[in-house]
Amino acid sequence: MSRVPCAIVGSGNIGTDLMYKLQRSPLLELGAMIGVDPDSDGLARARALGIDATHEGVDWLLERADRFSIVFEATSAWVHRQNAPRYAEAGLQAVDLTPAKLGPLVVPPVNLAANLAAGNVNLITCGGQATTPIVHAVARVCDVPYAEIVSTVASLSAGPGTRQNIDEFTKTTSSALVEVGGAAYGKAIMVLNPADPPILMRNTVFCALGDGYDRDRVGQSILDMVAEVSRYVPGYRLKNEPVFDEDLFHTPGGEVKARVVALLEVEGAGDYFPPYAGNLDIMTASAVRVGEAMAGAGA
Amino acid sequence: MTPRFRLTDSTLRDGSHAIAHQFTVEQVRRVVKALDGAGVPVIEVSHGDGVGGSSFNYGFSHTDEMVLIRAAVEEATQAKIAVLMVPGIGTKDDLRKAAEAGARVARIAVHCTEADISQQHIALAHELGMESVGFLMMSHMIEPEALVAQARLLESYGAGTVYVVDSAGAMTMDDARRRVAAVKAAVSCQVGIHAHNNLSLAVANSLAALEEGVDQIDGCTTGLGAGAGNCPTEALVATCEKSGIPTGVDPLRIMDAAQDAVRQIRPDMGVIDRDGLLLGYAGVYGSFLLHAKRAAERYGVDTKAILLELGERKVVGGQEDMIIDVAVELQRRAAAAQNAG
Numbered sequence: 349m350s351r352v353p354c355a356i357v358g359s360g361n362i363g364t365d366l367m368y369k370l371q372r373s374p375l376l377e378l379g380a381m382i383g384v385d386p387d388s389d390g391l392a393r394a395r396a397l398g399i400d401a402t403h404e405g406v407d408w409l410l411e412r413a414d415r416f417s418i419v420f421e422a423t424s425a426w427v428h429r430q431n432a433p434r435y436a437e438a439g440l441q442a443v444d445l446t447p448a449k450l451g452p453l454v455v456p457p458v459n460l461a462a463n464l465a466a467g468n469v470n471l472i473t474c475g476g477q478a479t480t481p482i483v484h485a486v487a488r489v490c491d492v493p494y495a496e497i498v499s500t501v502a503s504l505s506a507g508p509g510t511r512q513n514i515d516e517f518t519k520t521t522s523s524a525l526v527e528v529g530g531a532a533y534g535k536a537i538m539v540l541n542p543a544d545p546p547i548l549m550r551n552t553v554f555c556a557l558g559d560g561y562d563r564d565r566v567g568q569s570i571l572d573m574v575a576e577v578s579r580y581v582p583g584y585r586l587k588n589e590p591v592f593d594e595d596l597f598h599t600p601g602g603e604v605k606a607r608v609v610a611l612l613e614v615e616g617a618g619d620y621f622p623p624y625a626g627n628l629d630i631m632t633a634s635a636v637r638v639g640e641a642m643a644g645a646g647a
Numbered sequence: 648m649t650p651r652f653r654l655t656d657s658t659l660r661d662g663s664h665a666i667a668h669q670f671t672v673e674q675v676r677r678v679v680k681a682l683d684g685a686g687v688p689v690i691e692v693s694h695g696d697g698v699g700g701s702s703f704n705y706g707f708s709h710t711d712e713m714v715l716i717r718a719a720v721e722e723a724t725q726a727k728i729a730v731l732m733v734p735g736i737g738t739k740d741d742l743r744k745a746a747e748a749g750a751r752v753a754r755i756a757v758h759c760t761e762a763d764i765s766q767q768h769i770a771l772a773h774e775l776g777m778e779s780v781g782f783l784m785m786s787h788m789i790e791p792e793a794l795v796a797q798a799r800l801l802e803s804y805g806a807g808t809v810y811v812v813d814s815a816g817a818m819t820m821d822d823a824r825r826r827v828a829a830v831k832a833a834v835s836c837q838v839g840i841h842a843h844n845n846l847s848l849a850v851a852n853s854l855a856a857l858e859e860g861v862d863q864i865d866g867c868t869t870g871l872g873a874g875a876g877n878c879p880t881e882a883l884v885a886t887c888e889k890s891g892i893p894t895g896v897d898p899l900r901i902m903d904a905a906q907d908a909v910r911q912i913r914p915d916m917g918v919i920d921r922d923g924l925l926l927g928y929a930g931v932y933g934s935f936l937l938h939a940k941r942a943a944e945r946y947g948v949d950t951k952a953i954l955l956e957l958g959e960r961k962v963v964g965g966q967e968d969m970i971i972d973v974a975v976e977l978q979r980r981a982a983a984a985q986n987a988g
Contacts, residue, residue, distance in 0.1 A: 496703045498968045503760060514764045515738045535702055538735040539965040542760040552968035554703040588975045593945065598707045607703065611972050 351377035352643035355409055357431065358422030359383030359390030359401075361507045361621060362445055366420055366632040367394060368619035373636055375643040379416055382409050393620075406431050413438035418639055421446055424509045425516050432468055442468040443638050445631055447513070447520035453528050455480045456637045457576045464645040469638060473517050474627035475499030475536060476524040477634045478551040478584070482610050483529030485573035489565045491558025493601030495531035497521065500539040502546035505625035514538060531555065533601040549614040549626030550587075556597060556604040563592055570610055581633045583615030583626055650895035651887075653863045655689040655752075655839075656682050656880050658909055659719065660731050662871035664695035664934040665913055669709040672718045674912060679722040681904035682868065686896040687880070689752060691729040692719045695873065695934055696965070697756060698730050698745050699737030704967045705934075713748045720749030727751045731782070734764045736965060739771050746775040756782035756812070758963045759789055762800040769804040780839070781806035784964050787817040787930060791829035798830045798838075808837040808863055813852065814964055816843030816874050816923075817930040823852040828859040839863030842878045844870055845927025847919055849878035850886055857892065868901070868909040869916045874933030875923030876916055881905040922950050929958030938967050942974040952977055 354376050356363045363381065367390065370378040381394035386403040394401035402408045409419065419440045421428045425448035432450050435442045444451060451468030454460055458481060463469050471477060479497040486492050499521070510517060518536045525534030541547050557566065570590045578584045591609040614626025621628050659675055675692065682690050694700030694712050701708040719728045729752035730745040742753055753772035755765045765781060772779035781801030786794055798809040811826045818826070823840065831838045840856040842849040842865070853864045866883050870876030881901045888898045910916070922940065926933055931954050939957070943950040956973045 498704050498966070500966055500968075508763075511761075511764045512766060514734045515767065518735065518738055537702065537704060537965065539963065540735070540758065540761050540764065541961070541963050541966065542758065543961040543963075550969070550972075552704070552971070556703075587972060588979065591971060591975055597703065599703070600701075609968075609971055611968070611975070 351375055352418060353377050353379045353416050354418040354420065354639060355380040355382060355416045356420045356422055357382045357406055357409065359385070359388040359394070360422065360509065361505070361628055362631055363422035364390035364393060365620035365628045366422060366635055367399070369632050369636045371397065373640060375640045376418070376636070380409065382406065406434065410434055410438050413440055416440060418443060418642055420635055420639065425513065436467050441642055443635050444468060444470045445635055447473050447516040449520050449523070453524045454638060455484070455524070455528050456580065456634055457481050457573065458484045458528055460638060460641055464642055471631060471634055471638065472524045473521045474501070474549070474631045475517065475538060475551060476521040477630045478549070478612060478614055479553045480524045480529045481573050481577050482553040482570055482612070483525050483531050483555060485569040486555040486566055486608060487530030489569045490561035492531040492555045493558055493604055494533045494556040494599035495525045495529055496535045496537070496554045497525065498537045498539065498552045500541055500547070500550045501627045502549070502624050503540045503542040504546050505621055505627055506540055531601070533599070546624040548624050551612040551614065553610040553612065555608050556599045556601060557606040557608060558604065561606065566590070566608055570608070580637045581614065581630050583617065583623065583629065585613055587611040587613050648893035651892045652857060652861060652894070653688055654880070654894060654896060655691055655729060655863060655865045656687045656868060657691040657865050657877065658682070658867045658871050658880070659715070660691040660693040661695060661867050661873055661877050663693070664873035664937065665871050665876070665916060667937060668694050668701065668706045670715060671710055672714060675715045675718050676722045677908045678868070679719045679726070681908035683723045683726045685900035685904050687726055687901070688895060689729050690719060690723065690726045691731060691754065692716050693730045697733040697737050698741035700733070713744050716745055716748040716750055729754055731756055732768060733757070733965065734768055739768060742768060742771055743775065746777055751777055752780060753777040754780040754782050756784055759783040759786045759794060759797060762797040765801065766804045769801070769806050773805055779806050780808040780810060782810045782812050782841070784812045784814045785932065786811045786826055787813055787815055787822055791825050794826055795829050795833040798834050802834045802836045806836060808839050809834055810839040810841050810863070811856070812841040813843055814932050815930045816845030816849070816927040816933055818848070818852055819846070820848060820851055820855045824855045824859055827856040827861050831860045837862035839865065841865040843872065843874050843927070843933050844877060844879070844919065845875045845923050845933065850882050853878050853883055854886065868905045871909055871913060871916050872933070874926045874936050875919040879905070879917065922954060925951060925954045929955055931958045932962070932964045934964070935967065935970060938970045942970045946974040946978045948974050948977040948981065
């Protein structure tokens with residue numbers, strides 16, 4: 349079976365990390381790397397690998413759209429909003445790694461199968477990919493009136509796109525906790541830590557637990573989900589067993605008597621950025637997972 | 648006489664940390680009335696972690712902070728109401744709501760190396776007609792030259808004031824002096840200092856900063872604030888009065904405000920106990936203190952051990968979740984040691 353041809357638009361940190369992962373895919377063939385900056389490190393690396401690389405932007409891609417089936421957008425939310433209608437018109441299926449949130453929000457172990465036919469799917473944010481599965485794991489076994497996540501990444505791993513639009517990160521992630529995770533209310537917090545040596549990406553998930561929750565079932569469901577995510581993000585792990593706290597918590601989703609806290613760490617595969625940048629890794633690993641499923645479904 | 652600096656009282660924002668964000672409308676009205684009457688020109692009102700801070704991670708607010716801001720605006724006759732906003736925790740929507748509620752000063756707070764995440768929020772403050780302040784938290788963690796680069800960024804985004812913020816109360820007088828002098832020499836906007844009292848140096852550091860030409864100083868009445876507390880507004884004003892430094896605030900009335908309106912909120916404020924001192928000593932973010940005490944109780948471990956490990960890990964403001972991480976880890980280690988022994 350021949351591999352399905354795809355392209356990456358955006359030659360920054362995320363796009364370049366994705367390039368290395370796609371190189372290893374048995375189902376996808378990376379045909380082009382598209383940027384706008386002739387001096388981009390990502391484009392130079394693509395050329396070194398023998399991949400078509402251009403700084404002529406998305407026009408270059410659209411002139412030869414028939415050569416590709418899937419396009420991975422690794423630019424910014426603003427740029428993706430400009431590009432998305434043009435991809436659709438050209439018949440390209442888009443996997444959006446920006447927080448633009450145009451298509452359905454997808455987290456592979458939660459709702460990938462249901463969205464394979466969508467023309468545009470959105471991968472939320474790195475924090476969203478790391479935490480939404482856990483919220484879903486809790487919500488599938490009990491009521492979650494409110495979920496909150498704290499995502500902390502090494503300063504060096506946060507590029508200018510993230511920095512100039514930190515609100516898009518928090519808003520898009522918050523909505524994923526509700527729309528995909530299944531919580532009634534959601535809040536996302538992002539923290540940048542400049543420590544040297546850089547810290548591994550950390551994510552903490554707090555879920556308010558509705559009355560009648562079963563501690564063993566909630567704990568087991570979280571462990572199962574961590575195992576499932578770690579199949580495509582090998583560095584994804586719990587730092588400690590899920591922590592259950594009983595107290596009175598006045599959450600935006602109402603008063604609850606208990607919460608569970610999952611303390612997660614994501615170590616990257618070190619494809620482009622060093623392993624501390626688990627935030628890049630989980631985004632690009634999820635993108636490959638989605639792209640491969642699309643390819644398998646006959647994109 | 649024209650005041651030598653502009654005073655911002657943050658009792659109703661930083662003080663929120665000291666009472667786990669449980670301020671009521673009645674407390675806010677009483678405190679604003681007293682501060683406003685004493686001549687305090689700017690009064691900050693927000694969740695301790697800024698607008699939008701109400702959460703599991705930082706503590707849920709007793710009363711919606713927009714309700715508190717509105718009450719403060721109603722009560723103030725001359726003082727401007729300020730809010731704090733931390734990008735990554737709060738959003739532009741929170742800032743818009745605060746402006747609608749009548750807040751006129753937006754203080755955008757970032758870790759001292761991350762100024763570039765504040766650009767859109769400073770721009771929004773201008774759009775909303777608010778005065779903008781860039782607030783460089785944990786300024787003790789970097790050298791003056793590095794701090795200068797971040798201050799210049801904030802100024803380039805349009806910040807009217809740049810603050811050197813000693814969130815961990817970890818600065819010696821020399822530390823404060825060198826940072827303020829370097830920033831003051833590098834920017835043409837105003838410069839402020841926000842001091843904590845973990846090393847018992849908050850008033851001294853503020854006055855040292857004043858000698859280096861600082862334009863604005865933060866205080867909290869009775870010191871009510873994170874860690875061992877902030878620069879006590881009434882002590883700062885009294886000291887300035889005795890030193891011939893005009894503040895625009897009536898020293899006796901601010902003492903009354905402290906005693907009659909604020910002291911009852913947390914009578915033990917101002918005590919520098921071992922844990923408070925440890926924050927300054929180890930350079931740990933001040934608002935971690937109550938969370939660490941609670942985690943110590945919840946997981947049966949020692950507060951001191953938690954604080955020292957947090958200092959070791961170089962966690963920054965906002966990473967309160969790491970307190971649970973450290974406490975659970977210490978609990979696990981203790982259990983393993985017991986099993987082994």
